[in-house]
Amino acid sequence: xxxxxxxxxxxxxxxxxxxxxxxxxxxxxxxxxxxxxxxxxxxxxxxxxxxxxxxxxxxxxxxxxxxxxxxxxxxxxxxxxxxxxxxxxxxxxxxxxxxxxxxxxxxxxxxxxxxxxxxxxxxxxxxxxxxxxxxxxxxxxxxxxxxxxxxxxxxxxxxxxxxxxxxxxxxxxxxxxxxxxxxxxxxxxxxxxxxxxxxxxxxxxxxxxxxxxxxxxxxxxxxxx
Amino acid sequence: xxxxxxxxxxxxxxxxxxxxxxxxxxxxxxxxxxxxxxxxxxxxxxxxxxxxxxxxxxxxxxxxxxxxxxxxxxxxxxxxxxxxxxxxxxxxxxxxxxxxxxxxxxxxxxxxxxxxxxxxxxxxxxxxxxxxxxxxxxxxxxxxxxxxxxxxxxxxxxxxxxxxxxxxxxxxxxxxxxxxxxxxxxxxxxxxxxxxxxxxxxxxxxxxxxxxxxxxxxxxxxxxxxxxxxxxxxxxxxxxxxxxxxxxxxxxxxxxxxxxxxxxxxxxxxxxxxxxxxxxxxxxxxxxxxxxxxxxxxxxxxxxxxxxxxxxxxxxxxxxxxxxxxxxxxxxxxxxxxxxxxxxxxxxxxxxxxxxxxxxxxxxxxxxxxxxxxxxxxxxxxxxxxxxxxxxxxxxxxxxxxxxxxxxxxx
Numbered sequence: 001x002x003x004x005x006x007x008x009x010x011x012x013x014x015x016x017x018x019x020x021x022x023x024x025x026x027x028x029x030x031x032x033x034x035x036x037x038x039x040x041x042x043x044x045x046x047x048x049x050x051x052x053x054x055x056x057x058x059x060x061x062x063x064x065x066x067x068x069x070x071x072x073x074x075x076x077x078x079x080x081x082x083x084x085x086x087x088x089x090x091x092x093x094x095x096x097x098x099x100x101x102x103x104x105x106x107x108x109x110x111x112x113x114x115x116x117x118x119x120x121x122x123x124x125x126x127x128x129x130x131x132x133x134x135x136x137x138x139x140x141x142x143x144x145x146x147x148x149x150x151x152x153x154x155x156x157x158x159x160x161x162x163x164x165x166x167x168x169x170x171x172x173x174x175x176x177x178x179x180x181x182x183x184x185x186x187x188x189x190x191x192x193x194x195x196x197x198x199x200x201x202x203x204x205x206x207x208x209x210x211x212x213x214x215x216x217x218x219x220x221x222x223x224x225x
Numbered sequence: 226x227x228x229x230x231x232x233x234x235x236x237x238x239x240x241x242x243x244x245x246x247x248x249x250x251x252x253x254x255x256x257x258x259x260x261x262x263x264x265x266x267x268x269x270x271x272x273x274x275x276x277x278x279x280x281x282x283x284x285x286x287x288x289x290x291x292x293x294x295x296x297x298x299x300x301x302x303x304x305x306x307x308x309x310x311x312x313x314x315x316x317x318x319x320x321x322x323x324x325x326x327x328x329x330x331x332x333x334x335x336x337x338x339x340x341x342x343x344x345x346x347x348x349x350x351x352x353x354x355x356x357x358x359x360x361x362x363x364x365x366x367x368x369x370x371x372x373x374x375x376x377x378x379x380x381x382x383x384x385x386x387x388x389x390x391x392x393x394x395x396x397x398x399x400x401x402x403x404x405x406x407x408x409x410x411x412x413x414x415x416x417x418x419x420x421x422x423x424x425x426x427x428x429x430x431x432x433x434x435x436x437x438x439x440x441x442x443x444x445x446x447x448x449x450x451x452x453x454x455x456x457x458x459x460x461x462x463x464x465x466x467x468x469x470x471x472x473x474x475x476x477x478x479x480x481x482x483x484x485x486x487x488x489x490x491x492x493x494x495x496x497x498x499x500x501x502x503x504x505x506x507x508x509x510x511x512x513x514x515x516x517x518x519x520x521x522x523x524x525x526x527x528x529x530x531x532x533x534x535x536x537x538x539x540x541x542x543x544x545x546x547x548x549x550x551x552x553x554x555x556x557x558x559x560x561x562x563x564x565x566x567x568x569x570x571x572x573x574x575x576x577x578x579x580x581x582x583x584x585x586x587x588x589x590x591x592x593x594x595x596x597x598x599x600x601x602x603x604x605x606x607x608x609x610x611x612x613x614x615x616x617x618x619x620x621x622x623x624x625x626x627x628x629x630x631x632x633x634x635x636x
Contacts, residue, residue: 057547057629078551085549096544096633100244110548112233157548 003069004164004196005031005054010063011219012049023049025219026063031198033164036191038210039200046219048169051200055088055167056080068164085113089158093170095150097142103129103153104138110160128156132186148179155186165196172206184209230554231561238562241534242569252530253570255523256612259516260574260605261581266512267601268582270505272594277501287461288365288493289330291315291323291471293454295490296497312488313479314454322478323457329470330461332361337444337455343394343437344410350397354436355411357444358458365460373405373420376440380419384442389420391436411439412447464493520608523570524616531563531620542624543632556625563617564610571609575602 012024023046031037041047052058053065056072059080065072067083075083084090089110097106107125108116116124126138132152142150151171158166168187172180188209191197201207215222242249290296293312301309323333337357343350356362363375370389380387388409395404404418416439425433441455461467468491475481475489535542542555579597586595 052630055547057633078553081546081549081551084547090547092633096540096547098541098544100240109545112230113545113549113551113554115227115230118229118232161549 002033003030004033004035004067005029006064006066007053007060008064010050010053010060010065012046012053012058013061023219024053024060027216027219027221029054029214029221031196034191034194034196036188036197036209036211037199038207038213039198039216040202040204040207040213041216041222042202045216047200047202047216049219050216051167051169051198054165054198055090056083085110085161087164089161089163089166091151091154091158091166091168091171093173095142095147095154095174097150097153097157099142102139102141103134103145103156106142106153107156107160109157114161125156125160128159129153131159132156146179147175148182151175151179151183152186155183159190163195165198166190167198167200169200170202170206171199172201172203177205180206230557234554234558234561235565237558238565241538241562242566245534248530249566249569252526253523253566253573255519255526256567256570256609257523257574257577259518259520259523260571260609261578262512262516262519263608264575264578264597264601264605265581265585266509266516268578268595268597269585269593270509271598271601272582272586272596274502274505275596276592276594278498286494287464289459289461289464289467289471290336290492291319291457291459291475292490292492296492315457315489316455319475319478320455320457322474323459323471326474327459327467327470329463330459330467332365332458332460334359334362334365334458335441335455336362336458337441337448337453339444339448341411341437341447343398345398345407348398350394350435352435353391353394355444356436356438357441357448358438359441361460362438362458365458368425369423370420371423372403373418375420376438380440381442384446385440386414386416386443387419387440388416389422389438390418391422391434392424393432393435394437395421411437464495520612523567524612527563527566527613528616528620530566531559531617532623534562535559535620535624538624539627539632539635542627543629543635546627546629547633552625555627556621559621559624560614560617563621564613567609567613567617568606571606574609575605578605 007027007029010024010027010029011022014021014023027046027050029050039047039050049058053060056067056075059073067087072080072083097103098109104122104125107128108121111121111124126135129135129138129152132155134149134152134156137145137149137153140149142153145153151174155166155171166187171183171187175183184206187197187199191211197210199206199210207213293315294309317335320333320335323330327333335358339355339357340352341355343353358376359381360376360378363369368375371392373389375389376387379385388411390398390404390409398404398409399407404421407418408415409418410416422434422436422438427433459467459471471491472487476487479488481488545555545558582597583595586593
């Protein structure tokens with residue numbers, strides 16, 4: 001398997017008022033293409049920070065990060081945006097759907113920035129929604145959907161530009177266990193189809209789904225499962 | 226696919242405005258008022274100008290009117306006015322001198338204007354604009370007769386009681402018969418109708434056909450001549466040259482000393498239009514200033530509401546960035562939104578401005594034509610776009626510079 005993500009000695013320091021917070025203190029990670037990874041750790045362990053850096057939403061203070069052999073630290077803002085657009089799909093705990101537009105439009109949003117033609121955008125959005133079992137919810141607004149449905153819309157949105165990597169930050173955090181299980185099932189299916197899945201969670205039953213676990217504590221990787 | 230993206234941000238701008246209808250409407254009020262003022266004032270002034278230009282050209286192109294008083298007063302002090310009032314009256318001796326020495330103009334004619342009542346039996350035409358004048362006046366103002374003839378040299382010489390009537394007077398006094406050869410009563414005296422003037426239409430709501438021409442010498446009998454100043458109408462191909470010559474001749478015949486100013490005024494429709502344009506220019510500039518202020522205030526309102534919108538939608542900006550939006554695309558989205566708000570305001574402003582103009586036109590009984598210059602509409606929209614970009618830039622830039630992580634964390 002080819003190396004997709006390779007981090008070496010990554011640190012991240014945030015300014016906090018007068019002092020600084022060291023969120024990551026030298027993280028080494030290698031993730032291969034097609035893996036299903038769980039990043040686990042208590043709150044404050046630096047999981048979110050690590051996820052942001054992997055997802056190119058943020059850059060490391062020091063250390064090296066290669067994504068598909070490309071040096072992310074040397075990229076400018078626009079190049080990072082391109083990476084997020086083409087390689088990465090995000091699923092957030094709070095779904096983060098746009099409230100005033102229907103489900104299909106939320107799913108089509110990443111394609112707008114990828115300059116997909118409007119008709120194609122809508123067709124594809126509907127197709128993806130059907131794949132996550134929401135074929136009959138295409139024109140619903142987010143507030144007309146249940147939490148589980150909303151999260152499925154969010155997954156559909158993450159898939160819109162056919163990214164290599166899906167990063168899910170506590171994807172079941174706001175769902176009951178049944179709905180949560182549905183979401184995890186969808187993510188597992190995507191893994192079966194060859195996507196690289198990274199789940200960030202502090203819940204063990206969620207983390208158990210990962211084929212490999214990365215434990216974070218106090219900004220360091222504790223061990224690998 | 227850049228066009229597709231533009232359509233998309235336009236769509237998203239419209240969605241976001243629709244989601245906040247009242248807020249957007251209130252925000253855009255300053256723009257609406259500004260644009261409405263610009264359109265309204267420009268339309269009224271343009272209409273007025275058009276009207277005045279056609280009206281004055283009916284007075285006759287290339288016609289100079291020498292008068293005791295200037296037509297258009299402008300700014301004059303009390304002393305200046307007293308000086309003008311003390312000028313000696315213009316009389317036939319000036320007419321004679323102009324006829325004798327003038328080389329740069331062809332026709333010279335004295336005119337005494339009076340409002341007179343005309344009667345025929347039971348019928349009465351009140352307040353007719355009667356001109357006591359000479360045979361050349363028809364050529365000076367380019368007035369033809371539709372029937373009969375105009376005044377002749379002999380009519381003047383022998384102080385004949387003859388008249389040429391305008392169409393309105395004919396309609397009133399002779400609704401069913403040919404007036405030529407019939408008699409009308411003016412100031413208790415019988416006048417023979419010798420001709421009918423061709424129709425001229427209206428000027429600023431005032432009929433140009435409610436007129437009568439009688440010999441200058443006959444009119445002088447009514448007015449007693451003493452104490453009144455006559456007008457001298459002159460036709461000149463070259464106005465500038467004629468003005469100089471008229472001044473030269475009149476200063477001579479009226480014994481004006483070299484150091485003194487002219488004690489008469491040479492008026493023309495063109496000079497009057499120029500004066501009028503000066504006046505409208507001032508009105509125009511003042512209203513532009515008012516409109517400018519309200520547009521700036523409106524722009525600040527736009528900036529304010531866009532800042533609110535950016536902070537309200539910080540999370541959305543974070544999401545858009547997370548899924549791959551570039552800073553420039555976020556910038557474009559918010560700029561588009563502010564431009565669209567401004568354009569909506571501009572559209573409303575143009576609509577209201579046009580309605581206002583229409584209303585004024587109706588209230589003036591059509592004396593002010595409903596006329597909206599196309600360029601003022603383009604100017605209005607152009608202004609709105611500029612304001613949208615100018616005042617929307619700062620909030621949009623603020624939105625585009627948000628870091629995705631912080632924007633996503635924003636509660």
